[in-house]
Amino acid sequence: MSDLTLRPFFWRPTNLFPETRLVARTHDGIHEYTYDAFGRRVRSLVAALTDRGLGPGDRIATFGWNHHRHFEAYFGVPLSGAQLHTINVMLGDDDIVHIVEDAADDCLLVDPGEPFRTIERLWDDLPIERVVVMAESVPETDIDAVAYEDLLADHEPMRELPPLEEDLPAGMCYTSGTTGRPKGVEYTQKMIYAHAMMVMTPAGLDLSERDVVMPVVPMFHVNSWEFPYAATMAGATQVYPGPSPDAADLLELIEREGVTMTAGVPTVWINLLEHVDEHGGDLSSLERIVVGGSAAPADIMRRYDEEFDVTMEHAWGMTETMSIGSVSRPKARMDDWDRERTAAKRKKQGLLSPGLEMRVVDDDGEAVAWDGQSAGELLVRGPTVVSEYYNRPDATAADFVSRPVGETAGSSEGFSPSEKWLKTGDIVTVDEDGYLEVVDRAKDVIKSGGEWISSIALENALMAHEAVVEAAVVGVPHEKWQERPLACVVTAGGSTIDEPELRDHLADELDQPDWWLPDEIRIVESIPKTATGKFDKKTLRGRLDVVADDE
Structure with missing residues (x-):
């Protein structure tokens, strides 16, 4: 049997859908080509990397936005046998230097503009010798760099790709590091294969060649939720929104390309809705928006549904699960439910993706009931879940467990001590239909007088008010109750609202x-x-002079 690698993912669209379009917004305008041209360029990239001695055992970093050259690197690097390491361009200088040093990257592919200026500024602290600028030319610089287009022009497409093994490291991403230094997470060829197949299925994100997919979730973040691989395997048309896209950029691409499906954090879709409210716009092609990172406000979900016939689908995942680990979509037997009942299901994080298993346990490691009320920490395992962090044996013991946990809800059966479960740090409930709902992060849940208060529930209730654009809730120390919730809200432009009104709204909503x-x-x-793009509660606590227990 052949190894599970990215080779069939590359073969399928370039041979079966060669005429399907790929579109990217770049610094220089809109770039359009096909899977056929994509295939030739990827083969040239593999030839260029191989000619420079890069392959198995090497790690190639990228530092850029969502565009066609970055997309080509997603395939060209792992198809050469090397490991693709995507670095978040929004990180602070200290974290960028730490990540590059920790990963020991051998080569860097970087965007022109601000990402390149960041690398220039940090150059003396970065242990990298080879730099490729993902552009037609290299900006004036003292760094010895080559332009991506020159690199490809100098190499004919490689006819026979190098042999690959499924256990080769193929991807790498670092956690966001909101409570400490970012931790490296590695993905093998087999893991990417398994996760992309999981995401593509109807039980995942239900991708097909009929879709026009625009992943707004950055390519520097957890494989862009697997869209570049899953959508390619499906043969879908893909639209990449380029550097720092704003609401106007996204709307223009949706209208121009007839985007049917897109994905990103809630703030992106809140901003898009505000833009359409103010300037107008055509969302008629759009069918689905996949939301992750945090829950979308119920009113935003309702408006997209009722006003634009666009379904927002909640998803859950982590860097350690290769992003998408669950999707909220009603089961077939729920098709005749009314809109309100269906919306209540959709606001949850949904059903676990095929291939994964989960347990929800209390502080003693005992399974909690699947009743939609009992809360516990979510544990997951499966072929796309990592069992350790790169270079961090000290972190492993705290984040992975191998102790008996109920095999089914309420069961006392255990599992082999050699099997590891990921402690996600998410406090969840699971209802009688198997839909999980994130109540809070373990580090963010507010413990008041021995009882739990969900910061997420408070935030969602606040954002249900039409005058509230954003809301974040943190626990502050209290002499009697241990902690009490404090809320910070951002109001819509021109809106006036006071604390008593918001308090009355919360009392009615909750x-x-x-x-x-x-x-x-x-x-x-x-x-x-x-x-x-998530609310940074660590920084918020600092602004409020609040110190969290885990810091």
Whole structure:
């Protein structure tokens, strides 16, 4: 039997859908070509890397946005036998230097513009000798670099690709590092194969060659939620939104290319909706938006559904699970449910992806009931879940467990001590239909008087108010109750609202006792975000002079 590698993923679209279009927004405008041309360029990239002695055992980093050259690197690097290491261009200088040093990258592919200027600024601290600028030419610089297009022009497409083994390291991504230094996570050829197949299936994201897919989730973040691989295997038309896309850029691409499916964090779709409200726009081609990173506000989901006939699908995942690990889509027997009942299901993180197993356990490691109320930490395992961190044996013991856990809800059966489960750090409930819902991160749940308060539930309830654009809730120390919730909200432009009104809104919106309500609600100009677009509660706590237990 052949090894499970990326070779069939590359073969299928270039041979069966050679005329299908690929579109990218770049610094120089819109670039269009086909899977056939993509295939030739990837083979030239493999030839160029091989000619420079790069292959198995080497790690090639990328530092750029979503465009066709980055997409080609997603295939050319692992098809050469080397490992693709995507680095987040939004990280701070210290984290970038740490990640490059820790990964010991052999070569760097970098975007022109701000990413290249960042590398120039940090150059003396980076242990990299070979640099390729993903452009037609190299900016004026003292760095010895080559232009990506010159690299390809100097090499004919390689006819016979190098042999690959399924256990070869093929991908690498670092965690966001919100509570400490980012940790490296490695993916093998087999893991990417398994995860892309999982994502492509109807039980995953249901991708086909009929789709026009625009992944807004950055390519520097967890394999862009596997879209570059899964959509390619499906033979779908792909649209890449380029450097720092704003709402106007995204709307233009949706209208121009007839995008049917897209994906990204909730703030992207909140901003797009605001842009359409103010300037108008045609979303008629759009069918689905996949949302991850945090929950989308219920009102935003409702508006996309009712006003534009666009379905927002919640997904859950982590760097350690190669991103997508669950998707919320109603089961067939729920087709005749009314809109309100269906919406209640869709707002959850959904059903676990095929190939994965999960357990939800209490502090003693015992399985909690699947009743939609009992909460515990989510544990997962499967062929796409890592069992260790790169270069971090100290982190492994805290994040992975190999102790008996109930094999089914309420069961006392255990599993082999040699099997590892990932401790996700997510506190979840699972309902009687098997749909998981993230209640909070373990580090963010507020423990008040011995009871848990979900910061996520409070945030979603606040953002259900039409005047609230963003909301973040953190726990602050309290002499009597240990912790109490404090909320920070950003209001829509021109909106006026005060704390008593928001408190009354929360009381009406939440089906919870009064002690859940925040002791204080602050109106702020902005809420800090991580490099992946999530609310940065670590930074927010610092601004509020609040120190979290895990810091």
